[in-house]
Amino acid sequence: MPVIERRPTEVIRRAWELQRSGVDASCAQRQHEATRLLRRGIRLLDSIHPVPADHQDDWLRSRIRLLTTLAFSEAETVGLTNGLARLDDVLAVIERFDDPAVRAELIAPVNHNRGLLLMGGGRNEESIACFDAALGFREESLAVAPDPAPVVESLLNTLATRGLAYIRLGRVKRAREDLNRGIKLAEKYELRVSAAEVRRHLGTLELRVGNVPAALRCYEESERSYRALEVEVPPLLRHEQAQALLTAGLSDEAGRHLDEVLPQLRQEQGNTRELGQAELFRAEAALLSGDLDLARSLAESARQRMRKWGCQTCVANATIIGLRADTADALRTGEIPAALPARALRHARAMSVPRLAEQATVAKMLTVRLEIRRGNLRRASELLAEVPRPGQLTPTDHRMLRRLCRAELAVAHDDRGAALGEIRAGLAELDRVRDRMGGLELLSGTALHGRELGELAVRLVLGGEHPRRLFDWLERTRAQTYRYEPLAQADDPELAECLAEIRGLTQSIHQALHDGHPTAAARARRAELLREAHRMGWHAGQWGKARPVAKLDEVAARLKNRALVSFAASADELVAVVVLDGGARIVRLGSAKQASESARMLNVDLNAVAPDHTPQPLVEVIMTSARRQAERLDAQLVRPLLEVTGDRDLVIVPTGGLYAVPWGVLPSLHYRPTVVAPSATAWLSAELARNDRARKIVLVRGPGLPAARAEIDKLATHYRASKQLSGQGATATAVLPAVDGAKLAHIAAHGAHEPENALFSRLELADGAMFAHEMAGLRRPPRQVVLAACELALNRIRPGDEALGFASALLASGSQTVIAPLSKVGDQSSAAAMDDYHRALAGGASPAVALADAVAVDPMRRPFVCLGAG
Incomplete structure (x- = not known):
């Protein structure tokens, strides 16, 4: 017994x-x-x-x-x-x-788990019915439970999971309702780990609908909560953060983020699917950053891992990254291994299942480019004919790659007209993407997709002496972000919700294809929403109606007695199109690499000499070097141009490394009013912007600037009335509403420009960072903004001549003029320069004139530029 x-x-x-x-x-x-x-x-x-x-x-x-x-x-x-x-x-x-009560209690988790299985199998509508049943019981239990905490945890789990199912279905409003309610419940009952988890899911929703800044904010808050609770940060959160960073174009930051994660995953998890996914993300980041060797090695490692776990899509994605890296290397060097196109085509043929159709198409197009470069034009034509026409959901970079293949094939057949026609059509497609799907992160990002198309166009027209044609193509290919007229009317919430759901469904369809799940219902719903969006007058994204590309005659008429200089480079040839007196001419300026290197070295010297207390012997050495670089740039770029422009004020549209040139530092431009613009179209838009009756002057002093308190007090004496924010009062929460609708906002604050996406450049205020995307979201951005403490203008360029930095986001969102330094500037030098600038500005001088006079007093220590309109 x-x-x-x-x-x-x-x-x-x-x-x-x-x-x-x-x-x-x-x-x-x-x-x-x-x-x-x-x-x-x-x-x-x-x-x-x-x-x-x-x-x-x-x-x-x-x-x-x-x-x-x-x-x-x-x-x-x-x-x-x-x-x-x-x-x-x-x-x-x-x-x-x-006991029937026990049975009911046990059936609720079964319904929840059945929903999880159905969701994992792509049957999301059925999963929601299961979650509804589980939630019904848990809601009733919560109402009568003596100890609500255990019930709340179960309810939260199901609520958040149903939110994820809604996300997969693209039902944004319902997903947001579930997740926001989950966060409130978790916070009410002090379930901090659950709150962090649900906030992570909310980040996933924001990422799906294209709100990358909001997604990153959710992920950051979630990670901060885990760390505060001394709980291990889930690997999924790390992956989602990296995905958001890559979506925003921040490949370097995504790479750094994953470099911290990968050793931990290798040590703690061994050969897992999560590790393979992290390596795949890191390979993609390396490819975007141009680190081809790292992209290749990590893609191969990820491919081997994901093959073990049977994820065909991930294996194909890793294969494509490796092929892209090999192709980029071969095209750059001009050495095409005979085995490479054969390998690319073999992979394309092997990706025969429907879910891998996009990857197979990319592999085939890479083969086409390689065969063109090898001179096998017939073979390239045959393969290109096999590439299907893009569908409604074809990714933008795939569309542009197809256009590039067709254009390069036309060039190889010596049909320049057909090549330019393909490029024109491709750039028009990019315009439609920007016009329809909005978002500054997308507007900026599409420049990457059209980069090689634009470079090919400039190369084709640069050989001849046709300044008008070159001007037109430069404007067509560069700085398209600035072509948008910010919306003056209130947003249509119904349309905004519809567009968010369209974005969410688009991502859901791609995810379903990745997982091998059905997409018919999601495609039908997306088509229905597109029709509804058109019915509601959908014509543009959040950045408003697109302006047409500026024509040379329009620019020339507005210039009056000024001259516009638009630089262009192809291979190592640097030229400038000079527009003045109603006409244009081309000036050839030698080596583009030489000019870029001189600009880089000048920037290095100015950064070194900037600190207020640099020892004088060292200052003299650095100044000698800086003057030498400035003289080289002056001799190569400015003097040949002044032979054409005479003593006119200048509007300069740089290219590539020339965005790093602080033009007022160059000897021949001392005291000459000079405006820098990302394109002639952007300059013309800023010039023609209507001046409202704004009179508000806002002066802001951020933390950590010893000279700034006196600076702000002194600047205030130049104006009859001004609003001042300093010390603990200079918070992002206070500054944003204060500068909305201002005539002038002067912000003295440390900060950093984000070289890969202007949206994430930031100013450091009393309560933390204020990001450019927050300034860009103002209803009435300040007419003029002065950034007075750090290199927040622009000194690195995204391919496609999309100028980056805090200043560019301001110009894109409607500010007419931005004054900012191109390199580091000392606190005392900044204060002195700004006092001179505001005195002249308050006296009636234009921004360009006031800045030229202020910079010329001490050029090497005052590397400020006037951006936009002067």
């Missing part, structure tokens, strides 16, 4: 241990091992026959746990049908409980 009593207890205890081991194996992606452990536990329970009455409850609950875990394991290894069948077995076990 004692033996009989002992045996059930030991068996049930052992079964529970096997279930926990099965969970551990499943979490480590060892599903077959998990299945063996769980089935062994079930067999152990079956060995107890009959089950003693006093062990019945424990025996049933142990069996439920084993079968539930087995359902997920078998769904992964055998198929969804098997997993759902195991949950049916769980329901049969639950029916053996006599």
